[in-house]
Amino acid sequence: MNESSRQIGPKRRGRRAGGEDTREALLSAAREVFVDRGFEGATVRAIAARAGVDAAMVNHWFGSKEGLFAKAVLQVPIDPNVLVERLLDGPPEEVGERIVRNFIGIWDATGGGQFAAMVRSITSHEQVAEVLRQFFVHTLLKRLVCHLGSPDAELRATLLASQIFGMGVVRYVVRFEPFASADVETMVRAIAPNLQRYLTGDIS
Amino acid sequence: MNESSRQIGPKRRGRRAGGEDTREALLSAAREVFVDRGFEGATVRAIAARAGVDAAMVNHWFGSKEGLFAKAVLQVPIDPNVLVERLLDGPPEEVGERIVRNFIGIWDATGGGQFAAMVRSITSHEQVAEVLRQFFVHTLLKRLVCHLGSPDAELRATLLASQIFGMGVVRYVVRFEPFASADVETMVRAIAPNLQRYLTGDIS
Structure with a gap:
């Protein structure tokens, strides 16, 4: 199901808001942005933008920037x-x-x-x-x-x-x-x- | 000089006893034998044989099996x-x-x-x-x-x-x-x- 929905539009728009693929996209984007910019420099907004999802999804899935860091990096x-x-x-x-x-x-x-x-x-x-x-x-x-x-x-x-x-x-x-x-x-x-x-x- | 002396005979015999190349050969052999056989299982005799040198060279260069381990592995x-x-x-x-x-x-x-x-x-x-x-x-x-x-x-x-x-x-x-x-x-x-x-x- 996720595979076919991804194929309808461009990758960034095809994700279902709040779904498991949003979570995975955030984890992947977070690893890149944290390593690129450091902990302080990596904003929730920048990570969400890299993942192509709404910034509110960070709190939804990980509670906070720290929670996202813990799951993505640690x-x-x-x-x-x-x-x-x-x-x-x-x-x-x-x-x-x-x-x-x-x-x-x-x-x-x-x-x-x-x-x-x-x-x-x-x-x-x-x-x-x-x-x-x-x-x-x-x-x-x-x-x-x-x-x-x-x-x-x-x-x-x-x-x-x-x-x-x-x-x-x-x-x-x-x-x-x-x-x-x-x-x-x-x-x-x-x-x-x-x-x-x-x-x-x-x-x- | 060492290069040319190595070419006279087979590699194992060509080394000058006690020279710097003996020391390097022991370090290289020690890394292999310690990792293969563990610390207890790796004997000075086996390491010297792998290096193609006399076992007395271990004490000459490293003081002891422990000294060879410290230099080769640590x-x-x-x-x-x-x-x-x-x-x-x-x-x-x-x-x-x-x-x-x-x-x-x-x-x-x-x-x-x-x-x-x-x-x-x-x-x-x-x-x-x-x-x-x-x-x-x-x-x-x-x-x-x-x-x-x-x-x-x-x-x-x-x-x-x-x-x-x-x-x-x-x-x-x-x-x-x-x-x-x-x-x-x-x-x-x-x-x-x-x-x-x-x-x-x-x-x-």
Whole structure:
């Protein structure tokens, strides 16, 4: 059905508004525009125009620009705005624990293959590393670390990133045991205090 | 000169014992044999035979099988046996600090490009991840963590690996600032206590 409807008019006009092909077109356009222009420079309007669909479709399908980025570039089905709210919802001294639970919950559910693919993409394309950096600063730094009010927010955010990236590499890429198969409670007890120190502890 | 000497006899016999071409032949053979057979399975004898040189040349050029592995696979010019001794030389409560100093000292000196290349290689070739895992267990686990006598040595070693990998990824691959340009003292104050907790602290 979609195939035949595409053939009626020019490709950009042939898509059904709001349909699955609109979603796919947005994902494809988003990958190009984010890598071309960076996270800040890529506007919802520009991505929608590249996809040939209405800009309102971004919110319809992905909730926000951040949600589209997460699905298109990180390939995780979660809106980072929702994630940050979830991480901040509770005692500040337990943010580290919530990070471990959410990180492992999200990536274990994909079998970790998406994490490995993301790392491969980062190491092959300088621009992917750059857009990821901008995204990271925009969301995790400004929304999470600054919210906690600790000094040296930029350094803390990148320290946090180092342990989170490392957790993903050892669990999903090189798969060192017993780390790769450890249950979430073991991971929380082992890693959460270290994340918490980066967030709110003495690091200088 | 080397080119002409190679043409006198068959390739394997034409090399000058102990010369630079012997060293290159060993590096090339080592990459193949380590990836084919894993770290434990790759013998010095097999690598030397593949290179067509005397097995004594491994110690002559690289100090040990571990030193050959480090240069051939990790592409760092340090014998891991020497590194482990250096890390253990001093108060046990300062091993974390010595890890940060040595890690940053070694990889900063290469500009970090070799670290990024290693990560790229790991994400592209399953067998590289496997040989790295074996090497890591053989050296860091058995020699460093077990030496400190903490329980759960395997888990601690992999936790340690997660923060060390993450440090390399953020500093040399995605290059998040201010982490990527932070001086070694800042890195030590921020990260060493977290490594030390994984080595000797309460993780359960």
